[in-house]
Amino acid sequence: MTEAYLPILVMMVVAGGFAAIALGVSALLGPRRPNPAKDTPYESGIVPLGDARRRFPVQFYVIAVLFILFDVEVILMYPWAVAARQLGLFGLIEMAIFVVILLVGFIYAWKNDAFKWQ
């Protein structure tokens, strides 16, 4: 069985080896003459204005956090969906309770202006 995966292993070894050899050889053989111009992010382009790692407004994080929560919690609906018919009314009530809990959280976030871009 494992033989089936042999080509993949070979490919990984070849790819990794190639990358290692290429980097290693150039590091060993290549000349090293750094200058300020070379160290800029765009060696032959416009002069960068300020730091590339710019700060994002904090609202991005709020949105991201809320997205993750409501998005991922829905994962729990998948197993229910698979077995919904067998679980019947009991499962439906369970899921309704779950959704209500999410809903309360949603309302709380909403009323606290979490979705307003201030």
Add this chain to the structure above:
Amino acid sequence: MTFPTLNFPVIAPQIVLVAAALIILLADLMVANKRILGWISLIAVIGALAAVFVCRSDSAAFPLALGGPSGPGTMALADGLGLFASAAVLIAAGLAILLAIERVGDFSRFEKPGSEKKQARSGDHPIAEAPGPQVTDRAGAYYALLLLATAGMTAMATASDLMTIFIALEIFSLALYILVGFNRRDLRSGEAALKYFLLGAFASGFFLYGIALIYAATGTTSLEAILHNIQPMSISLPFRPLLPVGMGLLLVGFGFKLALVPFHMWTPDAYQGAPTPVTAFMSVATKAAAFAALIRVLAAVASYDRPWLLALAALAVLTMTLGNLAALRQTSLKRMLAYSSIAHAGYLLIGLAAGNQLGVEGALYYLLAYTFMNLGAFAVLLAVQRRDENDVTGDRILGLAGRQPLLAALMAVLMFSLAGIPPLAGFFGKLYVFSGAVEAGLAWLAIVGVLNSALGAYYYLRVTILMFMAEPAESDQEISSGKVETLQPGWAVMTTVVLAVLGTIVLGLWQWPWTQTIAQAVSTLALR
């Protein structure tokens, strides 16, 4: 297809708590007087406590079955141990809420995000701004999170499946991470939350991996089934050798929550940085929940054989000694009590390391005693803490006996109980666990424990010295001229302290109802 059977009485406390948390979140949007929310949550906790006692009166175990290919197992078990630990958690929660009712505003009120951003750009201290109309009060979130944490802890205390334990642990941990960082005006609070969170998540990783490896070794996560499966010759398990690895990693997770050395390093930072009512709550309730779960897990997986007990004994020695030593030279009282709580986790662990009936009974008794005395001690700290501060140094209690004799006397009782002076509860807790160790043939462990409590007496004593044998840091003149804010603790805080002290005394002098309940709870466990 069999339907899962839900046994509502078993999860009744959690249902009450979660429902109350949701109601509070919604009510928070409607009411302006946040104190009402506190009362609602207090009623919810009392309701949950009542639910626990209803379960107790039925006294049979309520299995919550999870049907599955690996055979049915129970997810939660309302046996004596679970109910006892739940009761301890709920008592802690109730006292913590009562404690916070008057003081929650100190750390839950802050400027709205919009105005805060402006200040962050213009000035460096958004704290200094006078509270204007833009102030937000997050008290509702505070109570809701506290209730959710309580729900998680009670769930952990009754959980009888490793996955339930993990989820319960995460529920209360997540709530606690936020609660620790609740004081937005103090950077220390945020720092404490950050450290607690990063390390907590790290330890959760170990915990989960431990569960995975135990699952690999035994093919199940139900404690009952594990106990069955690891009997020799029951079923073939190719990954059986992974069991000790998994158990070790699981113990790391428990060690983190219980603040055992060397998994303790977050404790002083988190306890010091967190708002004082939160510290009071988490220092006792977390331990109650995690100890109950640990007792259960050890009974199932380790079956109390010697290497386990020795590992626990080693952890106990490290924990007691380091906790006590580090507490000796602290200036912040909150930090001192944090180290002291580490030391107490060590004493508690002695009972488990003894591994016999008496030791485990002693640990449970100690747990309840510790709940009262440690929570009471933090409550006193809150009583003397200034509204604009988040920490309490020794200066705050200098000469307290002169200003507030009652408060000082109550604190002295708590300190003496923590130091293990009879006839207070703390003494009997130590007596039971140490006697358990002697009975188990671990007399050396008892000796280390007793020596450590002598060491511990030193710094508890220092507190009473500061209160009874020192003059206040500020002269009377300064106080009367209004330079220094004189703080009269509100009645709610005082009630909490009085209740905690009463608990400490009653538990010491009127023991048999408690010890009988505990003996019943422990008798159902598979111990040596």
Add this chain to the structure above:
Amino acid sequence: MVPISYYLILSAILFTVGVVGVLIRRNVLIIFMSVEMMLNAVNLTFAALALHFLSLNGQIFVLMAMVVAAAEVAVGLAIVMTVVRHKDTTNIEDVNLLKG
């Protein structure tokens, strides 16, 4: 069919990488990612074991662990934000008021 132990070894390696990441990195967010990596390594274990035991339980555990991880991310990001608001840094070593 790959032997189940390969998965276990791979997940152990991933877990170790995560642990090392937590230990050596200084940026809070990267430490954070390392923790997530640990959790995902465990998820891999669970998934593999679900196959091994021919049981759905392992898969359910994966889902639960994912949800827990997501909740952790949300809480963690919120905490990081409060710290960053106070102190303009994500370097963990700059956040060091509490010690001793």
Add this chain to the structure above:
Amino acid sequence: MLDYAWLMLLFPALGTLIIAFFGRRLGKGVISWLAPGTVLLSFAVAVSQFATLLGLPAEERHHEVVLWQWMTAGSFSVDLALLIDQLSVTMALVVTGVGFLIHVYSVGYMHDDPRYSRFFAYMNFFILMMLTLVLANNYLLLYVGWEGVGLASYLLIGFWFEKPSAADAGKKAFIVNRVGDFGLALAIMFIWSTVGSLRFADVFANADVLVAAGVIGTVTMLMLLAATGKSAQLPLYVWLPDAMEGPTPVSALIHAATMVTAGVYMTARSAALFDLAPTSAMWVAGIGAATALYAATIALAQTDLKRILAYSTISQLGYMFLAVGVGAYASGIFHLATHAFFKALLFLAAGSVMHALHGELNINKMGNLRAKLPTTYWTYLIGAAALAGIPLLSGFFSKDEILWYAWQKSPVLWAVGLVTAGLTAIYAFRSVFVPFWGQPRDQKLFHHAHESPPAMTVPLIVLAVGAVLAGYIGIPHLSLIEGWLEPVFHAGGAAAEGAKAAYPAAWVEWVLLAVSALVALAGAYFAYTAYVVKTSIPKQVRDSLGWFARLVENKYYVDELYDKVIVNPLRDLANWFAGTVDKAGLDGAVNGIAGIAGWLGGQARRLQTGLVGLYALSILFGAVALVAWLVIR
């Protein structure tokens, strides 16, 4: 009647609570009646108990009063119960009787103290705890009292906390006592896990179980450790001299008359155990004898009046340990009772001196005080004479008994005891002659000296009467107290009966009696020559008297011989003990241990760097170690 024994505890308990919480509102007037009143009531109850016991036949003088069921753990249970028998009633009489007098004295002594009410709350609390200790019917309740008196002692030593030395002394007392307490706690745990009960009657009846389990030696040695801490024996005595920083009534009540005797009481109470552990009993006797000699030597070198008395207390406690160690439990308790009277008297008289001299305690600054403080002088003289063992005073009878039993056990112990008796006489009379006789050394102090108020002198007189008479309950061969107490100690053991049969001939006893009387008198005479005669005759008088002076000088040759052969070596030894062994050695060790713990604490703090990476590393280390141990095992 015996069922009302709990009243003894109730009165001081009520006193404590009322004074602690309403003391300020009540005012000094009420408190000065209330606090001694509660103790007097307890004393009255104790007397009634005593009378009831007297009316019972000897074998029925054992009564237990169960107040409530305290704790149960499995099959094991402990009641909150009191034991009334000859021993506990005797102790209760001493505690409440002496305690009452000291309360009365304190009313005068503490009159101007700003924390008057707090003082009496502590004092009543102490009486409560001491009674709990002596009336307990099980080791656990005894331990409650044991810790309680330690706590009260610590609060009272540090009562004048404005003096840093007082606060430090309180702390030291508490810490050193904790070391001893840990012995008792462990002993209790051993008894519990072996016998399964902590009730005295059960434990003593099943003492052979402890022997069979092979822990009797451990248990008794742990008890000895506890006793050395509480009763200030070698090597844990270091806290007691420092404890003199407390108010003088405290020194009298706690650090002379009652609390420090708790170790003796416990050892006597556990007679059934010590009878079965001869090695431990020998240790008790040895430590007692060594402490007696050692502390008496140091007392010679002290100049602070209260410190002299403190070391003398340690030395006398050594006698009591010697007694209980050689199996003479009744004699030990007898000496405890007489000592309570004369030592309380000495301390209170010293307090009266201190009161008169505005806190001055250095005896080298006093002199001729008998002219100014006649009552204090006479009572102090009686106390010192009793302490020195001058014949026909209480100390003489009790000390003689102990020496007599020590002789039967081992002449070496007797010899040590005898030497100590001589030293005791010397320092006791030194503390009389130097401050009260001779010329005033500090005129200003002398000038302002005045006799104390009646509230202070009346207890002195009462105690002085007690110090004279208390000995007559134990006159050899009439020995009422021995016949009274003996049944308690030999309820089950036949071993002691055998010892009685082997008594040496009666004439030996009389010879020994005479020897110890002579030694005491010789010591007193020696003190007279060394501290009165020699210093009171100025040198120039001697020089100007020509040939007559030679005679006098010849007499002084004897003195010089004294000096060369006895005084100087003795003084050097005393100084060496006081300077090197006491301060640098034992005291240093106690302080050193505290220092090391503090240093370790600092190191432990430094581990906590605040860096998350390190914290995570610590978790990882723990994880690796745990997993490695569990996998390898």
